[in-house]
Amino acid sequence: MIMSRQVEAVLGYLKHALKARSKYHIHSPFVFGFYQNVLKDEHTYTQYRVVNRLRKELETASRFIKRKDLGAKCKDFPCDQRFVRVKDVVHHSSVTRKKGEFLFRLILQYKPSSILELGTSLGISSIYFGLAAPESKIITIEGCLDSANLARENFLKAGLKNIQVITGNFEEKLADAFLEMPLPDLVFFDGNHRKEPTLSYFNQCLQHVHPGTIFVFDDIHWSLGMEEAWNTIRLHPRVKVSIDLYHMGIVFFREELSKEDFTIRF
Numbered sequence: 001m002i003m004s005r006q007v008e009a010v011l012g013y014l015k016h017a018l019k020a021r022s023k024y025h026i027h028s029p030f031v032f033g034f035y036q037n038v039l040k041d042e043h044t045y046t047q048y049r050v051v052n053r054l055r056k057e058l059e060t061a062s063r064f065i066k067r068k069d070l071g072a073k074c075k076d077f078p079c080d081q082r083f084v085r086v087k088d089v090v091h092h093s094s095v096t097r098k099k100g101e102f103l104f105r106l107i108l109q110y111k112p113s114s115i116l117e118l119g120t121s122l123g124i125s126s127i128y129f130g131l132a133a134p135e136s137k138i139i140t141i142e143g144c145l146d147s148a149n150l151a152r153e154n155f156l157k158a159g160l161k162n163i164q165v166i167t168g169n170f171e172e173k174l175a176d177a178f179l180e181m182p183l184p185d186l187v188f189f190d191g192n193h194r195k196e197p198t199l200s201y202f203n204q205c206l207q208h209v210h211p212g213t214i215f216v217f218d219d220i221h222w223s224l225g226m227e228e229a230w231n232t233i234r235l236h237p238r239v240k241v242s243i244d245l246y247h248m249g250i251v252f253f254r255e256e257l258s259k260e261d262f263t264i265r266f
């Protein structure tokens with residue numbers, strides 16, 4: 001019998017919740033620091049207001065953009081549609097507030113001075129990065145021209161000048177990004193959520209890591225393929241600590257850490 005996607009998703013989440021460690025079972029001081037300072041930091045940073053205002057503006061916009069059909073994240077969204085409402089793009093593609101604020105705190109904690117993002121869309125996650133690290137260099141790659149242009153407008157509205165958008169396919173443009181940013185401190189993988197492309201981007205980015213680099217993968221349990229990709233990534237010999245938050249996976253390469261996988265409820 002074929003299980004519906006919803007049932008699969010509920011079972012997957014239950015499995016994750018059962019596996020998740022409580023703070024009393026996190027013995028690594030490094031991961032405990034992540035838990036306390038990133039996951040559990042409930043402070044309402046004033047910068048959040050900038051994104052909330054912008055998100056609201058996009059959610060109520062009557063404007064349409066021409067959408068290029070890229071990536072796999074189309075399960076609830078008609079990817080073959082040429083013109084789409086901006087508000088539908090925000091709803092289906094942009095990071096949620098919870099994820100965005102988590103990314104913001106991750107940046108505050110680890111202070112990356114160079115950030116690379118695969119998948120800009122309208123720029124919401126890039127804005128969280130930019131607000132958390134206004135002095136850092138941020139490069140974000142997007143294959144859909146109209147989305148990239150709207151993201152540029154949004155960066156201006158948010159008062160951010162440190163984000164560079166590269167337009168084109170990841171497959172072609174990653175090399176250009178590495179010319180400008182040979183050793184990124186943080187890479188956010190948020191486009192083309194399929195097994196083979198995700199592993200291919202991971203392997204390309206792996207050539208450009210240093211021990212302090214952090215990789216963040218969105219939607220690691222979104223499909224069987226993404227779960228398989230995540231398992232390959234976390235088991236990779238160069239990966240030291242992996243943290244499975246269900247909706248996101250975080251990977252650290254620090255040499256001083258012992259190889260260990262953590263599942264934490266978020």
Ligand SMILES: C[S@@+](CC[C@H](N)C(=O)[O-])C[C@H]1O[C@@H](n2cnc3c(N)ncnc32)[C@H](O)[C@@H]1O
Binds near residue numbers: 072119124126144
């Ligand atoms: C989930 S959205 C990114 C959302 C964005 N990070 C945010 O939270 O605001 C993924 C984006 O990646 C782009 N994308 C997917 N596959 C791509 C590829 N192979 N090359 C370039 N862009 C791609 C899509 O056009 C889409 O805009």
